[in-house]
Amino acid sequence: MARAVTPARKTVNTAAAWIVALIIFFPILWTILTSFKPEPVAVASPPVFLNFDWSFDNYRTVIQQRGYGQFFWNSVVIAFGSTILGMIIAIPAAWAMAFVHGPRTKDLLMWMLSTKMMPAAGVLVPIYLIAVYFKMLDTQILLTVVLMLMNLPIIIWMLYTYFREIPVDILEAARMDGATLFNEIVYVLTPMAVPGIASTLLLNVILAWNESFWTLNLTAFNAAPLTKFIAGFSSPQGLFYAKLSAASVMAFLPILILGWFSQKQLVRGLTFGAVK
């Protein structure tokens, strides 16, 4: 809207937008700043903004004393493991739906997607009971499989929307030239689908990385990822605000970086396609 905007007006609007952005970003900024403060400075009254002795001590303490490495590794394994596992199941399915469009494809897709909205609480007890039965509580495998199940609908759906954007004419041309199904998939489809697959991968790694309902409830220590690590800090055992901040920063920094590159996919995936 507002096709013609005077330069002065534009400056005012831009300033307003930046102020809003600053307010939104402030808690994140505050956490990052706090993570570099010595513990007493972090809770000092009045608070200190920038003029303190910056140090990485909190990071060092968190990594060395609180076993950050193990939590981080679990997060990596679970987030990437569940996403890749999901992709293996979802790619053929999305391919089939995108290129062999049947009358019920759209219904099936919506049905799959709607399951993503179901509360996890509705399936927690059965999954918990099965995990107990197979003695799989607090294992990476369990978390990987469960998070794969939870994100499968969204993986299929995202892949589907990307695959749909590939022009079918190209496939027909390839078939005319005598390409087999295998060749068609490997040489024609895959190169064109790589960007979509990459975006889907990225979004789902973020989703799985952030997931906390399942990680809080199905892990104790061995398979506990970073979300559990942060949650462990929130139990009231004295003051370690600065260390908690350092731990939080280490948990969300990968996401902030990934998020920068995948903001569009993030919105698209999270809104169930309402926004492309």
Add this chain to the structure above:
Amino acid sequence: MIDRLQQWLPRLVLAPSFIVILLFVYGFIAYTGVLSFTDSKMLASYDFVGFENYAKLFGLTNWKTALVNLAIFATLYIVICSVVGLLIAILLDQKIRAEGLLRPIYLYPMALSFIVTGTAWKWFLDPGIGLENIMHLWGWDSFSFTWIKDRDFAIYTLVIAAVWQSSGFVMAMFLAGLRGVDNEIIRAAQIDGATGIRIYTRIIVPMMRPVFLSAFVVLMHLAIKVYDLVIAMTGGGPGRATEMPATFMYSYTFTRNQMGIGATSAVIMLMMIFAIVVPYVYSELSRGGRR
């Protein structure tokens, strides 16, 4: 032979996903439903007790608290997120400089885990450490903000954190909606002498009805599912003042060993979600059909 394979292949490759979703979502939901009619305590039991758990559930003060909290939380969360999201979207739609740089900042909160958000806000709103302290620094000595420790107000701190987390994302939905409005219509309105605000209130916002609907469904289902934010921020406290259906479900199933009651509360949550999602999916499908 090859031809037949070609024909069946799509169904064949679709089958695993279909079966997995059917079994693990609907199968397990059905199982939860079955458990809700049994007297399961710490372990699953299959002694059926009819609707006893349902009767018990709605007699529990904690469950009533959870429902009231959900109502307060969902209403404020949805309304404030929509208003803030729409306003920011309109602001960003005014040909802002460096918009590409700004958008990710608005979206960042959504990319964080609710656990991180909750923990950060818990400390930020803690009297004596975060916000209160900052206000004192800036000379506002009488500033006091103790909501998070207050039984009557703790629920509103959850709303603050949740709104902070989601409004950027609602903004993104609305922004896409705004950008989708036909320029011709706006130009026609401008020729007719409509001013900026009138164009928004009378033409653009009404045209964005589908976006409002999508935003409502997404926010509503997030509200019903809210769990990690509560755990990280208030742990359901002070007392049980910020109990939500999901935290109730967890504590009855695992801490209090009342699996039957826990399963029952999960069924009620599912019914709430169904009540929102089913009509939405239905309307989306019929809209798709017309296209």
